[in-house]
């Protein structure tokens with residue numbers, strides 16, 4: 001359906017090209033669907049290596065797109081993106097992105113080194129794998145309202161006070177939305193959470209995920225050892241254990257776009273239970289058995305060292 005509307009709009013824009021090159025925000029929004037995977041649906045990029053476009057000067061955006069198209073500015077990813085854009089397309093896209101607010105919900109949550117500030121409004125992209133790489137928006141404010149029923153276990157700001165309940169603060173929104181959907185479908189089994197998600201719609205899940213993603217996680221309590229540090233960063237070649245850093249990142253913040261969760265500062269008891277569940281197969285909602293294949297090679301003491309290290313990452 002989306003595809004049909006999109007190609008209709010493309011056809012319409014081709015007709016419009018001859019008329020005038022003044023950008024139209026609504027037309028730009030429809031055309032921006034193909035930019036969302038890298039620049040975010042509202043121009044706030046989910047990845048640190050892709051620029052934010054929200055609030056950028058529209059004339060500057062148009063110039064960059066023309067330059068990518070002509071080859072005056074070279075980039076492997078942007079060249080094919082710009083190749084088929086007409087002047088009208090560029091103007092519309094520029095109008096749309098420049099009209100978006102330059103508030104980075106996720107950036108505020110992940111870049112909390114100096115001045116942590118919780119974000120209370122705006123939206124956060126939720127990337128799902130089914131349908132392939134669809135992008136939805138979760139509304140932070142709506143999520144906050146809906147989160148009242150989660151607070152007793154996960155904390156009002158997503159910092160669960162009890163060690164066996166996971167912190168949700170600062171967790172990747174796409175990952176949280178997936179977990180909620182998995183609890184609902186039964187792909188991830190938990191007697192407590194299944195009751196919590198039963199009445200949630202997809203939009204509820206996205207809003208909740210957006211709200212928790214922009215909260216600031218508190219530091220974990222555990223103390224990490226050199227053994228845990230070494231396993232996390234280097235894995236263990238003899239036992240065939242893949243290094244955790246490959247997917248969960250140098251600072252344990254995960255990779256939101258790929259669906260890899262943040263682990264830094266997470267409650268150690270919770271982490272321990274999850275790895276044990278992957279190892280025995282009672283948690284099996286990881287795509288392509290990514291975690292199960294690793295967990296099965298971990299000994300009890302490997303797990304203890306790893307969870308203490310991950311929980312200690314600041």
Ligand code: HEC
Pocket residue numbers: 031032034035036037038039049050051053060061062064065074075077078081082093
């Ligand atoms: C596959 C990922 C990807 C997609 C999809 C994509 N971009 Fe980009 N875009 C990039 C990267 C990477 C850069 C930075 C290039 C560089 O380093 O010079 C960039 C740069 C830009 C810039 C320049 C920003 C600046 O501050 O100089 C603009 C404008 C832009 N993209 C617009 C778009 C638009 C409009 C679309 C959709 C039609 C789009 N991009 C789709 C990856 C992507």
Ligand code: HEC
Pocket residue numbers: 146147149150151152153154164165166167168176179180189190192193196197208261273
């Ligand atoms: C009665 C306590 C309780 C309440 C209330 C509750 N949860 Fe949970 N939640 C849990 C427990 C326990 C787990 C861990 C399940 C497991 O061990 O797999 C969990 C796990 C989760 C996870 C998975 C986190 C991860 O890192 O994988 C998400 C997401 C989550 N809850 C969201 C919510 C949301 C959103 C609400 C409110 C709608 C909520 N929970 C209400 C107890 C609760």
Ligand code: HEC
Pocket residue numbers: 166178231232241242243244245246247248259260261262263271272274275285286287290291294306
């Ligand atoms: C190939 C990528 C990959 C590697 C390497 C990897 N993980 Fe994961 N991990 C994942 C994915 C994907 C998930 C989430 C699965 C899902 O969708 O529920 C996950 C989830 C987890 C979780 C559950 C988090 C939560 O909030 O419930 C823990 C704990 C974890 N990984 C620990 C580790 C440890 C420890 C290592 C290294 C020994 C490791 N991972 C290596 C991809 C990976």
